[in-house]
Amino acid sequence: MAILTAHERVRTVMDVLAATYRGRGSVELGEPYRVLVSTVISQRTREEQTTAVSKRVFAHYPDIATLAAAQESELLGLLIGSEYREAKAPRLISMAKILLEKHGGQVPDDIDALLALPGIGRKTANCVLIYAFNREAICVDTHLHKIANRLGWVSTKTPEQTEKALKIVMPRDLWAGSNRLFLQHGRAICLSSALPLCSRCPLQTWCTYAQEPTAPQR
DNA sequence: AAAACGGGGGC
DNA sequence: GCCCCAGTTTT
Numbered sequence: 260m261a262i263l264t265a266h267e268r269v270r271t272v273m274d275v276l277a278a279t280y281r282g283r284g285s286v287e288l289g290e291p292y293r294v295l296v297s298t299v300i301s302q303r304t305r306e307e308q309t310t311a312v313s314k315r316v317f318a319h320y321p322d323i324a325t326l327a328a329a330q331e332s333e334l335l336g337l338l339i340g341s342e343y344r345e346a347k348a349p350r351l352i353s354m355a356k357i358l359l360e361k362h363g364g365q366v367p368d369d370i371d372a373l374l375a376l377p378g379i380g381r382k383t384a385n386c387v388l389i390y391a392f393n394r395e396a397i398c399v400d401t402h403l404h405k406i407a408n409r410l411g412w413v414s415t416k417t418p419e420q421t422e423k424a425l426k427i428v429m430p431r432d433l434w435a436g437s438n439r440l441f442l443q444h445g446r447a448i449c450l451s452s453a454l455p456l457c458s459r460c461p462l463q464t465w466c467t468y469a470q471e472p473t474a475p476q477r
Numbered sequence: 478a479a480a481a482c483g484g485g486g487g488c
Numbered sequence: 489g490c491c492c493c494a495g496t497t498t499t
Binding site for chain 3 (some may be wrong): 298299300301302303304305306308309342343346350377378379380381382383386398400401403418436438439442445446450451452
Binding site (some may be wrong): 322 | 478484486
């Protein structure tokens with residue numbers, strides 16, 4: 260029996276995920292402004308809420324210039340349903356102003372420029388690189404961090420360490436699509452709580468957590 | 478590295 | 489009422 264490389268093992272598991280969550284493994288590109296803003300809205304926020312809130316926000320502020328000129332109180336109202344909206348509202352407006360003043364009204368496609376924007380951390384910056392600019396990046400959210408550790412692919416404390424470790428273990432062509440795939444799996448099966456639904460999980464045979472559950476990782 | 482931030486929806 | 493959730497920033 261052939262010995263599988265780490266890349267081959269990871270690919271096998273992600274093929275199963277892609278088959279389980281049809282369509283979730285492919286990357287659909289969007290307009291950079293919309294990707295950036297909807298990704299900020301999505302921070303700590305469920306997908307359904309994100310969709311509804313984003314729709315409202317874009318109806319009022321269709322581009323960077325209109326967002327930069329927004330009244331904070333109005334934006335705050337539109338953001339109801341998105342977590343931490345009181346922090347997000349002023350940051351989104353100041354972000355839009357910075358994009359106008361320092362980036363020629365464009366969303367930068369550079370990780371460091373993105374990280375320098377208010378309210379943009381590593382997770383959001385990588386999401387923008389992936390969904391706005393089709394770059395090969397890994398967007399590590401709580402689900403990917405948790406599941407990569409449970410599967411035994413990495414053994415890391417922070418999302419940044421996970422990103423670095425995954426770039427070694429995961430074949431490059433799977434990086435970008437891993438985001439949606441693991442999000443879907445994390446909210447359906449591999450729950451953050453102490454009781455992930457391992458008995459229903461298609462990855463059991465490859466998973467160290469399913470074989471020996473330990474404290475949940477978030 | 479850990480704590481603070483902070484609120485809507487589902488049960 | 490209680491618990492959970494596509495993070496970022498500050499200590």
